[in-house]
Amino acid sequence: MSTTKTMDRLLFGDNQFFGVNHMSEEKARAQAMRFQDLSAIISVLDDAYDEGITTFMCTTHSRIAEIADHVRANPDRYKDFTFYPGMPYAHKYADAVTEYGMVGAVRKFLPEEGMVNAMMRGGMSIAKKDIEGIITLLIDAEMAMFRGLSTPVIWLQNVVVDLLLGLGFTDAFTIFARHVKERYNAEPGFITMNLPMLLDTLETAGIENPIVCSNINKIGFRMSGGIDAYLEALETRRFRAVAMSVFASGAIAPREAIQWISEQPNIESIVFGASSRGNIRSTKALVDEFFAARVPELAR
Template sequence: MSFGRIILGDNQFLGINHASPSKAAELSDRFAHTDAILEVIGWAYEAGIRDFMFTTHERLQPVLAEIARSRLFPDMQYIPCLPYAHKYANTMTEGGMKAVFTRHLGECSKSRLAASVAKLAIGRFSAVMELLLEIELLMCRGIAVKGVFLQNVIFDLLMGLRAHRLIEGFDREVRRRFGATPGYITMNHGLAQTLLCDEIGLSQPWVCTNFNAGGFRMHPSPEQVVQTFANGRSCNIAMSVFASGALSADAAVRFMQTARGVDSVLFGSSSQKNIVRNFEQLSRKP
């Protein structure tokens, strides 16, 4: 399954801006309300965007619930990225392990939860991924899940630990349980490609990483990322295409149009004007 050329991201909704703390704080305040987030998703939908990638942050839960309840945005496809680790850390700080189990496991299917725990008890650690998906995707009930991506905070850690079985378990469970496309967000595109394609044996896995004309957060080097995008071994989603505001729209678009191996472009915006402009320009072929 493929994704659209343009994917709407959610950094703006969570108050994330890598270049400006003041802008981040402004965004966080603005999108503290569900209706403000729905308005921007609506602008993206009207512009022609049909894919929305988001983290499983608690702020998005009422947004997705309202989309499912009111049947908003027909044909929109959703791509959750998990886990959002801060919510577990915050819950642990507030109420300890008991609070984690009560708050995050309380709504899980008891039979699935019991099955996963039983597998863990006999050493089948791939059940960790089954349990993670069970918890994290509760908020996606009633919406069309097209893909599920592992956040770089977990995927890059698993790469470093050589935890191949856990990655394989994630890939298998996303396909089997949800009929969705698994994907991987990483801060090291070349290493991720080698592990997924050569060591695990996946065919053209979906990989999302920083990719922009300024070399912003492109590791291990901009040159190597350009090369691994172009080699055709993975399907690639480019993020941080505007280098967190450091690049002009024209420079970013020219790079995306001429770079090889860019299957989809992920961007977040809080302005209707910018959403329309970015969609039109980034969709245009050179």
């Protein structure tokens, strides 16, 4: 069974590699063009790693498999490199079905190890309308690319988390959490655009002290439910908070953003993206500066 481990203060995200920018479509396109070549992505990851940021919080985009292959092929270079995979990456499935057909897409994503078992489990699940079997099959398919690599936290992406919240399908969170712990000896994490609502649901599901990633920033940018509800949750709820969009896609100056986030209770980690070593270094320096004063509090 998994044991709770402290997450790194700073996690490196992958939005910039795949043309995701919430404020500028032009910048997003430019980034997508720049990172078409794998070597450009590896160069930035190397910069982050060499600056001491060793955890890569990523989607299961098909190109992440290439990064995983690179890390596996260079174990001495990346001995401390850690992946925090987030699933599912919906476009990947849609593209695969278009290219390979339904059966071909399933075969493409299933882990080679235990493929017959997985296929049988999937077939029986569909026949019996066994939702748990289908969910665990999809998790295993997503995790195949990370075989042999360190994945101590596995995320359920907000596109699914928030859909499940809307549907009231609480059992799915329990199924995900249990499978991640039992099969991968990892901690389940949940990404959401509605932190207060998710915390209520996870409590109902019996998931204690969950790892939850959500937008948390000074101006309430993309914080569904309102900033006051988030601040109250940070003050009063028991969970492990990972803050994303702390710079509000550039609307808040870095120093101001990091200082504010460091003053909030219960922030265990920050995930950020950057395309240059200078920005990576400056962000790490700000985090080191402002969170240093919180060490006694966090230790408690």
